Amino acid sequence: MERTLTQYIRALRAAGAGVSTTEAIDAARTLDVVGYEDRALVKTALGAVLAKSVEEKALHGRLFDLYFNREAGSEPPADGDATDAADDETSGGSGDGEPDAEAFMELAEARDPGRTAMALEKAAQAAGADGIRFASQASYFTRRMLEQMGVKALEQRLIGKLGEHTPQAEAEARRMMDARAALQSRARAVVDERFELFGRAATEAFMNEMVAERPIGALTRTDMERMRHVVARMAKRLAVKHARRRKVRNRGQLDLRRTLRANAGHDGVPFDLVWKTKRKDRPKIVAVCDVSGSVAQYVRFLLLFLFMLREKVADLETFAFSNHLEDVGPILQTREFNAAMDHIVMQVGSASTDYGVALEDLETKFGDVIDRRTTVLILGDGRSNHADPRLDLFQQIADRAKRVVWLSPEPEGSWGMGDSCLLQYRPFCTHLSHAATAGDIERAIDEMLLAYD
């Protein structure tokens, strides 16, 4: 049972649950206390010890059934020690490390189902099937398992029989081929199960990492769905990272008034010292997004990001513009995200961009949303179609805001080329960077929130 438990913990870790050594030891102690006769009880008990969040509980629920169904299938009714003895006997019977064709046939035809299951289990272990990471490795591991069970000897004999050309030999050959096919499909089933246990989550994590660093412009439709999860995870990570308390203690600055009051009961002798505290600003973000054709895709991710962060950034204003600027906060709040985005792009993004007018709209209509606590986040390529970029207005906004962060979907090389005014805006920005992937956007927002910590 000890080995089974460590194997199971490995499977949990592979699936992404952070099980520490202490928790593994606790799990062993738990089994000592509750025993392992009652499956449901073992499941709940291990759930309390090993899974420390709702997601991990769900993971545990799924994996436990998967894993211990397998265990139940492969273990003979006798107890653990007998299994070892039976194991030795199996390998001993078939010669030392050289499995023969006859043993293979016996297993394939499942004359003793329990024994076949056990042999499969052993072969899987010897072939290292637990190490499977990708679905494409399945046939490799299946073959390795068959080799462990002596398929080579069988194949040699099979070639011999096929060369004999007698009806009896052919019938024999057919029997062997059927046996091989039967065992192969069973071995494949075992490998697939291992993949479910150890591989799938690892693959998922790998794919998620890939998609986060892929240029947003080059994402396919299937990537988009995955992206939603990735962005949700990133947003959660950021929210946790920046969820610090909002008060800091200024060590060294005594608050005399409050100290005197707190110590009135001690005859004015200052036992409890009260220090001055400074409240920190809550993050306040004004996102101004260019939603004209080329940039719209990037805006979608930025807004999705900010939208998922709204627990942390309660004070969020969103504006979209092309040749005029509109407050899109209400649309985003009332509609489902994708529908809202389509609506915004249709309503605002159909004309050619004019940064000058957009800045003018922002300043005249919504000027009061920007104050010294505000970070202004601009997403756009700075291509104003040769209209006046209104640098004077931009400077006014930059002077008033806490920070101005500009994310450009274009790489640094093309800034200032053609009708791009990015280099003219640059001196007024606190931070200007190229944001090509979801990872870039995450880093930019992380940095923005850092200014409030």
Next chain:
Amino acid sequence: MTQPMTPPSLTTPAGLASIEAVTAHLARAGYISTPEISTAVFLAHHLRKPVLIEGPAGVGKTDLARSLALSMDIPLLRMQCYEGLDESKALYEWKYGKQLLYTQILKEKIHLLIDGADTLDSALAKLSGFQDLFFSREFLEPRPLLRAMEQTSGSVLLIDEIDKSDEEFEALLLEVLSDYQVTVPEIGTISAQVPPLVILTSNNTRELGDALKRRCLHLHIDFPAAELEARIVRTRVPEVSQRLLAQLVAFIQRVRDENIRKLPSISETIDWARTLILLHADSLDPALVRSTLNVILKRQSDIAEIAPKVDALVAAALRDVVDAV
């Protein structure tokens, strides 16, 4: 980790002898338990580990601690967490006032004490005995955590809404939770004679630290299924009729599937049952529901969301009841 499997001081009270015993004891205190809850409590005692309970507000997280204390007849020590909670509120504090008073007395009687001491050294030697006196147990004001360690008959220590406290406070808890001891620099380490049963609750307003989670068993209590909820309401509001109970629980279950901000929890179900009894209702009808909606929904926007759907929801709930029978 380094503790032996069964510490010698660990005696198991009858209420914790088996998982069934936990369930039975809790039921006697009026708390309807699930296998998950009972298993967690059982393990908490046998592994000497705290239980961290997460879940939505009002599903009986705090109530579990109260019922445990009640059913096993041991004291409940409750510590409500909030931002800025520190060790002088959680662990211990020196009784400054008393220390001050004793200093005054000492000052007045000082000539009696150092009488006959001709040099400063001998006077100090005579006085040094009193210095320790001021930092002894007598001047120590125990706060909930230390008080829990001092209980000789065992206790239930409830650390409520740990997510509201600061991260520093979490670190402070680690010593208490893993070794069941409190260190007071002037006195030494005070270990628990009988380790308390520790229950921590969290509403998940922030992610708790890994170090804390590692030391705890984790229990997630969600909204109960209809049948369990009906049993819970029956224990709390025995005078409710079978028919009304089934209907109102079915309605609440339906409401929880709706897209609203604050889902009604068990405490709201219980309040609603009491309200309906006061109104002498014996079955649900849309008008009645609409007029009492503010008992189960606490946000104006949620009420606005549900109010137009009351007819459909009541009809669906009544159908659920018929189906169940």
